[in-house]
Amino acid sequence: MKLLRVGEPGAERPAIVDSDGKYRDLSSVVADIDGAALSSEILANIAGTDISALPEIASDSRIGACVNGVGKxxxxxxxxxxxxxxxxxxxxxxxxxxxxxxxxxxxxxxxxxxxxxxxxxxxxxxxxxxxxxxxxxxxxxxxxxxxxxxxxxxxxxxxxxxxxxxxxxxxxxxxxxxxxxxxxxxxxxxxxxxxxxxxxxxxxxxxxxxxxxxxxxxxxxxxxxxxxxxxxxxxxxxxxxxxxxxxxxxxxxxxxxxxxxxxxxxxxxxxxxxxxxxxxxx
Structure with missing residues (x-):
């Protein structure tokens, strides 16, 4: 999976790239792409989601850092x-x-x-x-x-x-x-x-x-x-x-x-x- 965060600084939403290269909003699945979302269980849950049913995000939207709340x-x-x-x-x-x-x-x-x-x-x-x-x-x-x-x-x-x-x-x-x-x-x-x-x-x-x-x-x-x-x-x-x-x-x-x-x-x-x-x- 390709996970990302899309939106203006401080207001990014979690997203995923679908099979056609489009960005899909993951907000209904995870709160953010951060440490809490990176466990094998959460990643498996994302992988099992029907990505095509998620809202599409405009491809020209700003992309933020791919991980939020980096500790080190x-x-x-x-x-x-x-x-x-x-x-x-x-x-x-x-x-x-x-x-x-x-x-x-x-x-x-x-x-x-x-x-x-x-x-x-x-x-x-x-x-x-x-x-x-x-x-x-x-x-x-x-x-x-x-x-x-x-x-x-x-x-x-x-x-x-x-x-x-x-x-x-x-x-x-x-x-x-x-x-x-x-x-x-x-x-x-x-x-x-x-x-x-x-x-x-x-x-x-x-x-x-x-x-x-x-x-x-x-x-x-x-x-x-x-x-x-x-x-x-x-x-x-x-x-x-x-x-x-x-x-x-x-x-x-x-x-x-x-x-x-x-x-x-x-x-x-x-x-x-x-x-x-x-x-x-x-």
Whole structure:
């Protein structure tokens, strides 16, 4: 199933994509697409619903973040071998973990704000794992049982804030609008092999990233199991699994986003995002 949230910010309704690609209102079935809706029982109830009988939603409606009320937005750095090479970093022996502020989350086609003082605004297309139920100390063999589905994440980054201002990476990762997610939460049953999906990103029509999730250092099962050793994972949490090569920082010379630039990104089977870089309104 492809689940989504449609409507203006703060007034999104849960929805599902039908067999003809139309959006159908799920409000009569679930209150929202959030942690409470991601249990296997609720997802089975949605799957058993006569989708064709649900009200249709206009296809040009705004799409919000595909999950509401995200508790933790966990990110993995340097998780593609060739991305490590382009940044001059060693391939990690264990996953590199950092957190992205949940206040950064936006809809997949909302604008990306260039923060005040930003000098090196960068792009990173990533596959997101959406947790479906509480996970603590789970084995790698059982890890996928705790996954509700997958989504596209744009891990927008400000490299000056991240790498040149001291401290940890988080302050270059958590600015407002730095976490577009969606358009869809694609349930696990519909993603036959999350380690064999094309992943790509263009800026102003020019291709910069084009790879496959098969090039990950640590796959979804390893990441879920690994993280559950250090923190409980809860329904609705998102794990952003790292980006392939082609980021602005890795260009020679580096290339960064400016106001007015347009970014188009996507992952095979999970959908696409489009954002325009906007001036800071604050």
């Amino acid at each position: 937005f966990i990110c993995i750095g340097l998780n593609y071998v060739d991305h490590c090479e382009e940044t001059g970093a060693a391939v990690p022996e264990e996953p590199v973990v950092f957190m992205k502020a949940t206040s950064a989350i936006t809809g997949p086609n909302d604008g990306v704000i260039k923060p005040k003082g930003s000098e090196k605004l960068d792009w990173e297309v990533e596959m997101g794992i959406v947790i479906g139920r509480d996970a603590r100390y789970v084995s790698e063999e059982d890890a996928m049982d705790y996954v509700a589905g997958f989504c596209v994440v744009h891990d927008v980054s400000e490299r000056n804030f991240q790498l040149e201002r001291g401290g940890q990476w988080d302050k270059g990762k958590g600015c407002d609008t730095f976490g577009p997610i969606g358009p869809f939460l694609v349930t696990r049953d519909e993603v036959k092999n999350p380690l064999d999906l094309n992943i790509w990103l263009n800026v102003n029509g020019k291709e910069f990233q084009n790879s496959s999730t098969k090039n990950m250092v640590f796959g979804p099962a390893k990441l879920v199991s690994y993280l559950s050793q250090f923190m409980s994972l809860q329904a609705g949490d998102i794990i952003s699994t790292g980006t392939p090569p082609g980021v602005g920082l890795g260009q020679k010379p580096p290339v960064y986003l400016n106001e007015g630039d347009e970014v188009h990104l996507g992952i095979e089977g999970l959908g696409e995002q489009r954002q325009k870089v906007l001036p800071c309104p604050y």
